[in-house]
Amino acid sequence: MTTESLTTEPALKGRVARSVLAGIGAFVAVGVYVLVSSIGLGLWTTLGPGPGLFPFAMGVLLVAMSAVWLVQELRNPSETTEGVDRGLVLAVVVSLAVLAGVLDLIGFQLSMFLFLMYHLKVRGRRGWPSSLIIALAGSVGAFYAFNYGLNVTLPTAGIPLLNSIGL
């Protein structure tokens, strides 16, 4: 549940926080990947600069700046790292991913209705009436408002049975 918010421990004096190290590591990895693949793309052609030149320069910049950052951290580790509410992050990210996963399958109206009900009723602990009204407005209401008001088509269900009842 969202109640247990885990706060990352503040870095001890003289030690670089683990999250910072992980970040620097990730940037270096991305930078090296970019460097290798941009050489593969070709830095220079007979016509002039190739498709790999600009990415290569960015890869160099990324790796170089990560290195400078590491040196700065080793000398003077940054102290405060604000914690993240992991329950909240997990709930929002997973619910969004599930929503995106089933959007084309069961259509916008049903999937968005369930998504909103989860966030209002389950996570937000709102009463049934207000949850139902808002979830219906945000799913069925938004579907028709976008379709007919703004001419923007939101997905309908891929499953024939659901599709036939207008979802």
Place this chain on the structure above:
Amino acid sequence: MDTLNELIGGFAAAMTWQNLVFAFLGCLLGTIIGVLPGIGPVAGVALLIPLTMNLDATGAIIMLCAIFYGTAYGGTITSVLLNTPGEAASAITTIDGYAMTKIGKAGAALTIAAVGSFVGGTIATLGLVAAAKPLGEMGLMVGPPEFFALMVVGISLLVALAGKSMVKALISGALGLLISMVGIDPVAGAPRFTFGSDNLLDGVSFVAVIVGVFGLSEILSYRKDSAASIVHAPGLRSLLPNRTEWRRSAPSMARGTGIGFGLGLIPGMTGSVSSLLAYVAEKKFSKHRNELGHGAIEGVAGPETANNAHANAALIPLFTLGIPASPTIAVLMGAFLQQGLTPGPTLFTEHSEMAWAIIASLFIGNLLLLLLNVPLVGLWTSILRVPASILTAMILLFMVIGAYTINFNVFDVFVMIAFGLLGLALRHLDIPLAPMVLTLVLGPLMERSLRESLEISQGDFGIFLNRPISMVLIGVGVLIVLSPLLKLRKPKALNEDPET
């Protein structure tokens, strides 16, 4: 006289009822975004781009521009009433604005802020009218090397000003450029960094990235400690400032306009720098400087005028040179590009009518904001009484619709989620997000002008140094990046210390 005729033509086009409705809706949505503390102007404008995709280009841009400057005013309302800035440019207003609320003068503060915003915005738009032709003609003479050099200056200024560490700002900028390179290479046609996915051949969707990095990550980083406050909207009668307050505000508005207009022209300067400097100017020059910090009207009038003058002046480099001066303008530029318009000098030659209609709509929008905001202040504050769980659910709903409808593809929703997590990580590591947006939009343009320049010179990098304008610009850019002396203190730091 040519300019005047074209402006009149622009008014005729902007006054059609559809365009008036778009401007009105834009002001309304912009104010709401400004009021909501969870969602800033960058994510707000990006989020609403899909809504405008099926409109005609003029209407779409009118609406997005209105959203953009509407946010500049919306943020003020919460600054004054709640001591919480709705967006960064209004942070400094909390000092005297909230102090005025405590002594029962919230209404006067809000009215003066609205009038100041109107004055600043209108004068800056007049500047745009005057500068459009000459600057646009100058812009037409700029070749690829100069264009590249100009973008280097813009990005280096932003890098130098964003956050505490230039190293981190450069990392952010490099990431943005790399993300912008995903897809088919514009010159040679080779796919780059697509990981074999067909979905990535057209590049990563700009709107999905912005909504993820700025909007979703904001929601993901919400913390429990923000307790709900009770807000009371001031009554209509108390909204009218008295004569002394008017008289005291006038010079502050004049100073604010000058500062906001000047800084708005410089790429990389954000509205918060303008409002901060306007406050500093009040502390130096105002007749009532001793009262600042205890509810002096000058402390509201100066910064609020400055941030709207800034917002409108920042459109000048965009319209005339095609250079976005701030992250929000970069998003706006992305919207232009999505509509098939390239902002810059060619805008006035190829789409002259549309350009003037948009400029005319800026005047109308500023007036609409003034008419909308003051009497409706009760409505805006009632938005803040909506419980957080409902607001979060609604914002998530709009994010999903926004990301999905760009290409009508679920893939973009996943892109948004991924970039939401990236944004959260960057926030956690204290890496500024602003340079990333700017390079994300400018990346393809920069790369194209770099490669075109090098093709002209047959691979000789000397082309940037042989041409006087680009040489000076590159020199300025290098100086900025190399000189940590130019680092200004962020207004946020000042905000933590409200009595300074």
